[in-house]
Amino acid sequence: MSTILACAALAAVTVAQDSGDTRNSWTVSADVVYTAAGEPIEGGLVTVSDGKIRSVSKGDGGQLECYAVTPGLIDLSARIERDWNSVEQSNEVTPQMRVADALDWFDESWKREARGGITTVMVNFNDRNVVGGMSVVVKTAGESAKSRTVKADAVLYGAIGSAPSSNNHPAFGRPDDFYSRRPTTRMGVEWEWRKALYDAAAAKKDKTRAVAGTSELQKALAGEFPLMIQAWTTQDIRTAVFLKEEMEREGFGSPRLVVDAAAEAWREPDLLVRSKTAVVLPPFTSLGRTGDNSFFAWDTAALLHARGIVVALSGHGSREPSQGLAYQPGYAMRGGMTFDAALAAVTIQPARIVGIDARTGSLEAGKDADLVLWSGKPFEPTSAVIGVLVDGRLVLDPRTSTK
Amino acid sequence: MLSILLCLGGLVPAMQTAPSQEHGASTTFAVRAKHLRLFGNEVVENGVLVVESGKVKYAGDAKRAGALGSDVLEHDGWLSAGLVACRSYAGARGELMEPKRSLTEDAHVADVVDRSHPDFERALRAGITTLVLTPWSSNVACGATAVVKTEGGEFVSREAHLLLGFGSGALRNNRYPTSYASAIGEIESRLARPEGVWQRVANGKLPVMLDAGTREEIQRAVQFASEHKLKGALNRAPLAGELAADVKRSGLAVIAGPFGPGTSERTLASIVALGKERVPLAFGADSPWTSDESLRLSAAMCVRAGLDAQTAWEALTSTAAQIAGAGERVGRLTPGADADFVLWSGDPLELSSRVQAVYIEGRRAFGGDE
Numbered sequence: 001m002s003t004i005l006a007c008a009a010l011a012a013v014t015v016a017q018d019s020g021d022t023r024n025s026w027t028v029s030a031d032v033v034y035t036a037a038g039e040p041i042e043g044g045l046v047t048v049s050d051g052k053i054r055s056v057s058k059g060d061g062g063q064l065e066c067y068a069v070t071p072g073l074i075d076l077s078a079r080i081e082r083d084w085n086s087v088e089q090s091n092e093v094t095p096q097m098r099v100a101d102a103l104d105w106f107d108e109s110w111k112r113e114a115r116g117g118i119t120t121v122m123v124n125f126n127d128r129n130v131v132g133g134m135s136v137v138v139k140t141a142g143e144s145a146k147s148r149t150v151k152a153d154a155v156l157y158g159a160i161g162s163a164p165s166s167n168n169h170p171a172f173g174r175p176d177d178f179y180s181r182r183p184t185t186r187m188g189v190e191w192e193w194r195k196a197l198y199d200a201a202a203a204k205k206d207k208t209r210a211v212a213g214t215s216e217l218q219k220a221l222a223g224e225f226p227l228m229i230q231a232w233t234t235q236d237i238r239t240a241v242f243l244k245e246e247m248e249r250e251g252f253g254s255p256r257l258v259v260d261a262a263a264e265a266w267r268e269p270d271l272l273v274r275s276k277t278a279v280v281l282p283p284f285t286s287l288g289r290t291g292d293n294s295f296f297a298w299d300t301a302a303l304l305h306a307r308g309i310v311v312a313l314s315g316h317g318s319r320e321p322s323q324g325l326a327y328q329p330g331y332a333m334r335g336g337m338t339f340d341a342a343l344a345a346v347t348i349q350p351a352r353i354v355g356i357d358a359r360t361g362s363l364e365a366g367k368d369a370d371l372v373l374w375s376g377k378p379f380e381p382t383s384a385v386i387g388v389l390v391d392g393r394l395v396l397d398p399r400t401s402t403k
Numbered sequence: 404m405l406s407i408l409l410c411l412g413g414l415v416p417a418m419q420t421a422p423s424q425e426h427g428a429s430t431t432f433a434v435r436a437k438h439l440r441l442f443g444n445e446v447v448e449n450g451v452l453v454v455e456s457g458k459v460k461y462a463g464d465a466k467r468a469g470a471l472g473s474d475v476l477e478h479d480g481w482l483s484a485g486l487v488a489c490r491s492y493a494g495a496r497g498e499l500m501e502p503k504r505s506l507t508e509d510a511h512v513a514d515v516v517d518r519s520h521p522d523f524e525r526a527l528r529a530g531i532t533t534l535v536l537t538p539w540s541s542n543v544a545c546g547a548t549a550v551v552k553t554e555g556g557e558f559v560s561r562e563a564h565l566l567l568g569f570g571s572g573a574l575r576n577n578r579y580p581t582s583y584a585s586a587i588g589e590i591e592s593r594l595a596r597p598e599g600v601w602q603r604v605a606n607g608k609l610p611v612m613l614d615a616g617t618r619e620e621i622q623r624a625v626q627f628a629s630e631h632k633l634k635g636a637l638n639r640a641p642l643a644g645e646l647a648a649d650v651k652r653s654g655l656a657v658i659a660g661p662f663g664p665g666t667s668e669r670t671l672a673s674i675v676a677l678g679k680e681r682v683p684l685a686f687g688a689d690s691p692w693t694s695d696e697s698l699r700l701s702a703a704m705c706v707r708a709g710l711d712a713q714t715a716w717e718a719l720t721s722t723a724a725q726i727a728g729a730g731e732r733v734g735r736l737t738p739g740a741d742a743d744f745v746l747w748s749g750d751p752l753e754l755s756s757r758v759q760a761v762y763i764e765g766r767r768a769f770g771g772d773e
Contacts, residue, residue, distance in 0.1 A: 085571055090579035102583035104619040133584065144649070145626060212588075 024392030025049040028371060029062030030069040034378060036347040037362035044069070048369040051392035056363050064398050066386055070343060070378050071363050072119025072370030074350040075325045076280050077260050079317030080107050080123050087128045092164060092182060093196045095156055095213035097133030099123045105145055114140035114395045117326045117385040119370035120150060120360055127159040127230050130183070130192040134216060135228070137354055141390040154354045155258065156220040159230040160239050161292045164189050190239050197221065197243070201252040221253035226353065228258040232292035234267045241275045258353055261316055263296035269307045278310035278353050283323035284331035301345060302336035312350035330379040342379060373398050431455045432474035435465060436482035440751060442721055442735050444713040452482060454742040457764035462736035478746050484736050485532025485743035485761065487723035488698050489658040490638065490687025493522035493534055500539035505578055506589060508600050510546030512536045513561040522691050527553040527769045529695035530751065530758040531688065532743040533724065533733045538566050540614035540638065543573045543586045547600070548612060550727050552743070554768040563728050564612040564635055565604050569624040571616065587627065594631055610635035610728065612658070618642045629653045636726050644673030647680040656683035656726045660701035661693045671708035678710045685723035703754050712752055746771070
């Protein structure tokens, strides 16, 4: 009963805090502070007040102590809501839909993400629609939906590959309702993309052709926000890049393409360099086989980074503990990535991809106080996340989490 | 059940003598009651209610009532305002939703309700004199509610609220929309360029009733109402109290219940939290699927869980009337209000008390001649 009352007393979407400590001003000292903005600081002190980082310097004697501090991790491929009613089944092209409208701010996953060191996530639509809709970037903890929202309409998200067409029954011999969804093939998926983009471009000249979602597609074409497309396999990555290049050739605009779950990107680095495409990688798997029957090589992140491609790592909404974002830099390093590049791939690089790097992604004075406190060197298998601050508030308290 | 009764109240009052005279024939009469339950928690011992032409002329201490005339009814029990149920499906079962279309904003319960249906008499017997008739909440825009008395053909209001479905019940996978985001987008686009009923909603003339089940749905509805400055109430919303501060800020009321022995402690704690935050609160009876007696039972269970008795009583009467948009006419025995009242065997907040007679607009509608 008392727990029920305690729950009731909390503000709307607050993630329960370990310590019950609601301060948002702290000093944190560590043997090493990895800022993701320059050299690590040995014997460093981070001071936080009113939810912002005030200084990062040499020093000790912080209220919170640990071996290492990194910026809060950023996952650009989270899916908090996977219920059937998060997908608009009456249409496959729904660019006007907004994840933020249907977000479950109370899902238990938030707490799990936050306590795993992930302080910012982009929540994308389920891949069952071709053009899913607008993603939102939010903090994993905080007082209210409003205060947690970092960026509304961050990217237009969709998918290429087998996911949007799988289990869609052929219309033949079945009633013509949307139990028989289209498309049913990869070709159909690509056709839906091309038609949506051409229609949006045509509506630019002839406004009477505008339909729901036209303006979102036009903004994506104009590069006002990135166009993020899930494409696991080589052929699907090629399709995504070719679509972008076709739009440019036609003079429709210059979309800022981000390929999500680009497991087989290692097969086409030239194409990605040529088209200035950024990639978000899915979680590593032990045998390399992953979504859409793609093969994800251990050295993918290292190889793409070496070619100058912007790389972010992600958990891709996986519920597998070993596929959490905090483990991914370790796997990327095993594939040959340097520590600095691996750290950047879960902090400042994803922040840049969605344009939130002025607020978060590195430890610099003036930025949001999103910090992860580690028991040992970050991303080592034996190191644990022992403390997390989101906007200066303790979500995981290192003074109690290690006892 | 027994424990509820014992928690609620002192001793069960001894059997009262039922009024025996015929009243309502004359346009002016008075009722002298041993206990008169007024607004809030005020109970007047040896009170008097004076009725003139169907309206309350005076309610209060007998000493200050002046001369009562010849037509005086003695009631050796309790007298209170008639109860107001803020959600009922009386007289319209099977007619409350259009499954082929998700937006039926122009539908009116008032158009389909059968005013001679026995559902209304059942409500009357439970001491309910005013009902808010609501469409079924299985559409995105479900239609308009109506406010009626439990006897008499006239509507207090033919269009009291627009009911909007923020719950998963409004979504079906055989019609558009199937998703929360599309449903909200549809409502949003109608409010952006409002016409017809949406115009009345957008300019605050017509309150909304926002149906929501889970906590995330409630949060979404509250946020939507705040962003669009909608007036009205959350419908059902059992866990609204866990977001009590947000609900309070939004200005929305909550129409809770009906509750019964199976209602969880968490739900009841949520209602108590709403009461503490002073969010306007009322109950639904959901008749004919739930007994009309569940209205008083809902209030009683909340009191047992910690809601103060005054808030519970107001939720059954004056606050409910305000949420129904009929606060000037019903829910309080103030001069000029409709003379809708109930003669009880004991305190109406005690479940053991029986309804002995019900008057609507000064006319006896039930009981009184046993």
